[in-house]
Amino acid sequence: MRDEEIAAIRELALFASMDEKNFDELVQGSYLQIFPPGLQLISEGDPADFLHIVIEGCVELVATANKRETTLFMIEPVKTFILAAVLKDDVYLMSARTAIRSRILLVPADAVRQVMAKDGEFALGMLHELANYYRVSVRTLKNQKLRTGVERLANYLITLDTLQGASGVCKLPHDKRTLASYLGMTPENLSRAFGTLAQYGVEVSGRKISLSNLEDLTVLAKPEKLIDG
Amino acid sequence: MRDEEIAAIRELALFASMDEKNFDELVQGSYLQIFPPGLQLISEGDPADFLHIVIEGCVELVATANKRETTLFMIEPVKTFILAAVLKDDVYLMSARTAIRSRILLVPADAVRQVMAKDGEFALGMLHELANYYRVSVRTLKNQKLRTGVERLANYLITLDTLQGASGVCKLPHDKRTLASYLGMTPENLSRAFGTLAQYGVEVSGRKISLSNLEDLTVLAKPEKLIDG
DNA sequence: CGTTTGGTTGATAGGAATCAACTTCAGTGG
DNA sequence: CCACTGAAGTTGATTCCTATCAACCAAACG
Known part of the structure; x- marks a missing residue:
């Protein structure tokens, strides 16, 4: 060394x-x-x-x-x-x-x-x-x-965006298969969960995510300091 | 003191x-x-x-x-x-x-x-x-x-029986509402899960449980040393 | 190019929550 | 002693969430 x-x-x-x-x-x-x-x-x-x-x-x-x-x-x-x-x-x-x-x-x-x-x-x-x-x-x-799959994803994205500068645009650090496994769901379900979040302003393009309606997304996600830090 | x-x-x-x-x-x-x-x-x-x-x-x-x-x-x-x-x-x-x-x-x-x-x-x-x-x-x-509710219950019962002397008869240490919450399910679902396990030799009477077919139950539960200890 | 890998979409079935009704049982008080 | 009460537990009907299986798409790569 x-x-x-x-x-x-x-x-x-x-x-x-x-x-x-x-x-x-x-x-x-x-x-x-x-x-x-x-x-x-x-x-x-x-x-x-x-x-x-x-x-x-x-x-x-x-x-x-x-x-x-x-x-x-x-x-x-x-x-x-x-x-x-x-x-x-x-x-x-x-x-x-x-x-x-x-x-x-x-x-x-x-x-x-x-x-x-x-x-x-x-x-x-x-x-x-x-x-x-x-x-x-x-x-x-x-x-x-305590959360459903969609809620876990929503909170994950909010936290991710915060960590990456809270610009409303962030990038997934892993591929989606890994993310799905981490969030406790199947890749198919992750895909559908992203689909569900579209109506809350979540746009997905490959690993690039943009959150255009953080208010609505937050209402759905209900982030908790004692879970998400 | x-x-x-x-x-x-x-x-x-x-x-x-x-x-x-x-x-x-x-x-x-x-x-x-x-x-x-x-x-x-x-x-x-x-x-x-x-x-x-x-x-x-x-x-x-x-x-x-x-x-x-x-x-x-x-x-x-x-x-x-x-x-x-x-x-x-x-x-x-x-x-x-x-x-x-x-x-x-x-x-x-x-x-x-x-x-x-x-x-x-x-x-x-x-x-x-x-x-x-x-x-x-x-x-x-x-x-x-990694497990469904029924599997969690089955493994819980096997472990409980082991801790209490492996006699095939054991007693739940908590009420069923608490157990359900601990196992990550609703009380209704716990009740149904016990129902499902009846065909694997699990008899329930209040808090007293008897396991009359440990082999079949074990096949269903698939206990793991790295989960159940 | 075709082939692989990662991702999406659809159809279906299975697991679990919810709501409501009902039963059981222990404890209370008349 | 028995009827009332309330909590715990069960059962049924329904909805929701999630997994599975299958097919399909698309970008990536040799």
Whole structure:
């Protein structure tokens, strides 16, 4: 790993206030690797051997059962994933694959656990990271249990537009199949949901979305701070 | 709080290995209280002022949106709840109410955060507790997104029977309205789901359930270690 | 070019919510 | 003791949401 990359990683909230020596110990055994899109990084059920950190790109966390598959989370830079499995020294509950070409830092799980035990600052950093993930997961669960598909899409679009500058024009970060899976619906239903939203000023052209009637859309979506953030 | 109660709390995995002085500091400002059934302990959106620990009884974590309500988790002794909100010094994402008469320990949030910062053992305890909750939340999400209502009920019953001794006879720990909300369906639909399961050997009499054909039920339910534990 | 991949549309069926009526049962009070 | 009450649970009819299967379209790519 290059010095400048190490320095960049050091800046992350997770590592910022930890001891220099402990940081070195973590980085020592780590690998920074580039993966092509669509590559399976982790399979659910496997033991957790590395803590993964997305430095660049995007990773999709998916789960399978009953011959069905669903996307649970999309992880964007700079964030860890499968932290809980590493921490509990247990198997992964989700599979992970790159959504696009991605640079990922792999930190050996036992190193993480060892450093965590002796570096309080690092443990606190982990605690905050994990608390964030827990809250995201709860929000996701509420989104899923309390809203219909159309409502989830509407809220997704409003949030997306806000994140991209609230200009009323935004661009989907993933293909629609992935989005459908993330929103808990089939691609066919996502397509119909976009159709339904047309009468609320949502125009779709490929991945480009324009929201020309945010008021009506918001009435339909009923966004909630405790779900959408 | 009585000495024997303090001693019992000290035994919890969360506190077991922490420093005596720090434990005292935590317990000092805490209250142990008994609440009647159905009492609202916490409202979603409120700032987190106390870490709650169920010593005895049962607490239901619910969330509301769109004039709908759903039960996200049931917390049984001895477990904490709303840990993440306390940790992040943020608002609660869920409301909490007692399902039955319950004894609950209330630990001031700022004390928790202070002790956490200086007691590495306690921080590690928290980290494990939180990691457990995260994984429960992910399992719940998978259960919700990958299964139908009848499948969720079937798996719930199989797990319940296992927990209660795998005798083929078990007893629902909550009323059916609560169970329906927890399983993400309406009471009417839960009733029908029980009806559907009759042909798989599920007999219902009030809260008493008997599973006379576990093989067929299991074929329908398709339990997964990575969802049902 | 044709072939693939991603996306859309239509028809149909299945899963789940809603509304309304009815039953059961526990608790209350006459 | 029994009738009343209210809550919990069930059942039926209907509507709505969602998945499935199939066909079709279109941009992307060798």
